[in-house]
Amino acid sequence: MKSKVSVIVPVYNTMKYLSEMLASLEKQTLKEIEFIFVDDCSTDRSLEILYDFEQRHTDKVIIIQLNENQGPGGARNVGLQYASGEYIAFADSDDYVKPEMYEILYKKAMEDDYDIVECGYFSERRDRDMMLWDKTMEGKVSFDNRVKMLMSCGFIVSKLYKRNIIIDSQINFIDRIQFEDVDFLSRLYCRIEKVGIVDKALYYYRDNPDSFTNKGNKLSYFDINNTFSRKYIDNMRKEKNYDILKPVIDYVVIGIWFDMFKTYVTKSSKIDMNSLQTIDREIKQYIPNYGENMFFVEQAKYDVLKEAFLANSYDYKKVVKILERNEK
Template identity: 70%
Template sequence: MKCKVSVIVPVYNAEKYLEEMVASLAAQTLKEIELIFVDDCSTDNSLEILYKFERENSDRVIIIKLDKNEGPGGARNIGLEYASGEYISFADSDDYVKPEMYECMYKKAVEADYDMVECGYFSERKNRNMMLWNKSMEGEVSFDNRVRMFITCGFLVTKLYKRSTIIASQIKFVPKMKLEDVDFLNRLYCRIQKVGIVDKTLYYYRNNSESFSNKKNKSSYFDINNTFCREYLNNMKKERLYNILRPVIEYVVMEIWFDTFKTYVTQNPKIDANSLKLIDMEIKQYILDYGQNIFFVEQAKHDIVKEAFLLNCYDTRKAIVMLKKI
């Protein structure tokens, strides 16, 4: 039986939620599906849960046990090597999916030979259903919609990808790097030609307390940001569309640093000018004139913290005065 969809799930110490994810995958209405779990050296009972699931579903489950930790990106790369589906999707081990998710996504994908299909999701953090891309995004990818993809980015796990597009692009995840999904998606956004939209909430996305946005250590922020920026910009500069998309590519870098800036200024009762100057210096390693980014400038008209972030590019003292007004 030809496999229509391969679902790749990296697993690391996920026993708290793994059984719920596994059960949701077992309940999929699409029968021509393979479920690929890559255990990234778990030290809890995750592997035992997976082996039990494999015994019950041996015809469609593949378990790969890694000998060394590769991180989510490296684990997904290995999963891609085993995938045989016409289309590929990714899921996180601590989330779960609706029973009809992959059948709905696949039907939409083959309806017009789409390179990528997007669906809605439930955000546990915001406690509501969300749909980042509406029907206006469907069809041939226009320049404006490609820009919108970069600005919204979205989630790796709410999409279905044509396997041949990934193979032809030779795109892989950067192992052991946080935000590796942003890098992967943005490179893919340079390549895809047709997008389909399923206007249904099919994925349940949990709030992860260990996510980048929840970290408070400044040096950790800087390490994460710099590693991402180096890899991301190096990869994007190889893309054929780099020059035409450069402002929005750089916008992605700025969003990463803005998250650091916003966390610092909103969590510290007294803002230290040297800290803001340090953030400014870090960004200027990658984007010297970031204060003029057209996309960020437009958003800053409606967001005083973003306005202060851009002003910090030129005058830290004035940025601090602006922030004191909040």
């Protein structure tokens, strides 16, 4: 039976939640579906749970066991090599999905041969349903909507992707590091032509404190940001629309450094000027004029932390003044 959808699930030490995810996949109303699990060197009972699931669904399940930890990105890259479906989806092993999710997304994709179909998700952290893209994004991708996609980035797990675009374009994930989904989605957004929107929350996104996103890896935050910035910019420079999209591509890189800056200034009892200078110096390796980015400049009019962040590009002392002014 040919698969309409291939669902790729990287697995690493999620036995606490894995059975719930598997139960939600088992209930999928779309029958022409395959599940590809990539065990990323789990040390708990995750692999055993996967094999039990495979025994019940031998015609739909593929299990790949890696002999070296590659992170979610590397695990998804391996999964892509085995995917045969017309469309591809990604899910995290500590989340779960509604029974009708992939049938609804696939039917939507078939309506107008969409390259990507986006749905809503329930955020456990915010305790509510979320939609990152609304119906105005549906249809042929305009330049403005492409910019919106890059700025919002979105979740990799709340979408269905036309397989040929990923495979033919040879788009892979950055392995062994965070933000791998940002790089993957950004490159995909440069290539897609039509987007479908399903205005329903079909994915349950869990706030797992032990996830790769929350715990990260052995690299320092500076190492993570530098590795991502370098690889992301190198990858995006290969896209045909790089020159015209450069301000928003820069915005994405600036955003990850802003997150570091925000964490530092909100959690430090006293601001260290040397740390501010270090953050500024690191960003300028990639975007020397980041303080003039049109998107960040506009947002800084309404966000004090972003105002302080941009001020850090030319006057470290002014950062403290802006933050002190905000506290009064």
